[in-house]
Amino acid sequence: MEYKNLVEINQERCKGCGLCINACPKKVLGFSEGYNAKGYHPSEVQRPEDCIGCGFCYRMCPDVCITVKTLAK
Amino acid sequence: MPYIDKMKGPHALSGKEFTYCPGCHHGIIHRLVAEVIDELGIEGQTMMVAPVGCSVFAYEFFNVDGTVAAHGRAPAVATGIKRAMPDKVVFTYQGDGDLAAIGTAEIIHAANRGEKLTSIFVNNAIYGMTGGQMAPTTLVGMKTTTSPYGRKIENEGQPIHVAEVIKELRGVAYLERTKVDTPQDVIKTKAAIKKAFMAQINGLGFGMVEILSTCPTNWGLSPVESLKWLEENMVPEFPLGVFVDKVGDAK
């Protein structure tokens, strides 16, 4: 399945603060059930199909864990 | 799949993991400064001075030459660097304990001289690194480890409004107070940081952005709750806005 927008999260870097989840207007993101090596539940993309590529998650991430990509024309 | 990067961590960050607590806004502000450095194409010419406080390691997080000053002295250190190398871009990154308490003399005189510097001032109304003590910017009634019954006007006075003090100094070329608790505010803060850098690059004088930010750990709130607390408590005390703008609109 190819989505127009793609959010990549560096889950090992993520501290699970939830600011990206809070900022997402489309509820694309959520906490993962698993832990990362730091012991946090990192953020994960749960509903990629709804992503509009607004980048709010990138902007609010305090740990530069997020890359937003878009399909090349 | 031919995807292209739309938003990606800036080159001017070293890539080293930040040492901040989850949800701390320092990381957002670091990224914004680095994005501005990228966009202005000044990475190779920029030097930074980190403070004492939570951001004491900040000079390890950027891809630029850097040092860490004694507590509060970053503007004096930055002055020494800039006077020695006037063609370079120099910025300080300071918290409220560093800049608004122990370092008041240094920031006021650097601003007043119109040093061609940029100061990024992060105001979260508390001392973070030492464990949540009262800062000069702590709100009245706010409980900290050194104001356990709440800050009282009779005893500790009222929060210092740094931007309002600095705006009276004639060497200031750009001064704005912003916040970073919403994506829109993050965008605005980046624009403010860019102008504060343009103030020195254009030789106009001193540039500073006071950024209201959260300290979830020492406020005792979750990162998301902290956003609301900032909005409801800090914004009324520290009004946002542009105080000085001699830079004008970018062409």
Place this chain on the structure above:
Amino acid sequence: MAEKVMAKGTEAIAEAAVRAGCRLYFGYPITPQSELTEYMARRMPEKDINGVFLQAESEVAAVNMIYGAGCTGHRVMTSTSSPGFSLMQEGMSYIAGAELPSVFVNVVRGGPGLGDIQPGQCDYFQATKGGGHGDYRLVVYGPESLQEAVELTFKSFDIADKYRTPVLILADGLLGQMMEPVEFPEFNDPKSFADHSGWAMRGTDMKRKPNLVSSFNIDPNGLEEMNHRYQEKYRKIVENEQMFEEYMTEDADYIIVAYGTMGRIAKSVAKEAREKGIKTGVFRPITLWPFPYEPLAKLADKSKMFFAVEMSAGQMVEDVRLAVNGKKPVEFYGRTGGIVPTPNEILSKFMELI
């Protein structure tokens, strides 16, 4: 060497610094060294010099400007007097820890506290034993004359560069305020200066990894490693950079130990004592740190008594005792309050002791 010119102590040191290649001066006025700051204010903006002079808002700011300018690896200097030097101690510790080449002048006045503005040597402990926090040392020179002050100013910048260390010229108020003829060396060629581009902050130009300059290391093992590096540097300085003068010591039964202008006065005392038939010599440390313990210790084998004279209540005398190590008596005479003892006064005290 140019012809001799009459100069005031503070101004002679300032001109020497300019000729030694210092183009960055940050300072704050304080008596009795303000003429040095004022000289730099006039001299630095001159066309052929094109240097930086900045009057800081305090000595605290001045020393941190030195730290900042020092981070770029260029020749930097400040000057002050005792109370101002106390204020600079925080910065000195950071500068020593970050290993920044820099030159300081302390024109010492009477203390403690506000004290007075007359000459003193009462900052010896602060200068040589570390006035700030942490295990660090300053190279400390105590010139006795303006000519020596000029030469040591040149040397200070070279030593600061060679070892990446702060260097202090400890000049008492007498030296700062006196006038005498001096010959200034020719201007240094900046091309001859040490290359600091490997560590200094000058911008990466996107061609190298960032240079980070600091005294900070949160990892105890890392910090200890840094301390080992400092100590190794200090060991080299002790080994290679001690300076002292021996005056009529070859056959001396009695050795007067004094530094700075007191060293000069001690020579007159020794001469007068010899006229009375008392074989007296002078040992004058020129580097106060590293203190020339061994050369002084050697004299303890053949002399009968040591007599330390200072414009203090007795500070350097502790190093004399360390050097002599109980082999011979060490006596002391000092004046405080900014009073300069006269040769006659010292001589009569000396005659009482022998």
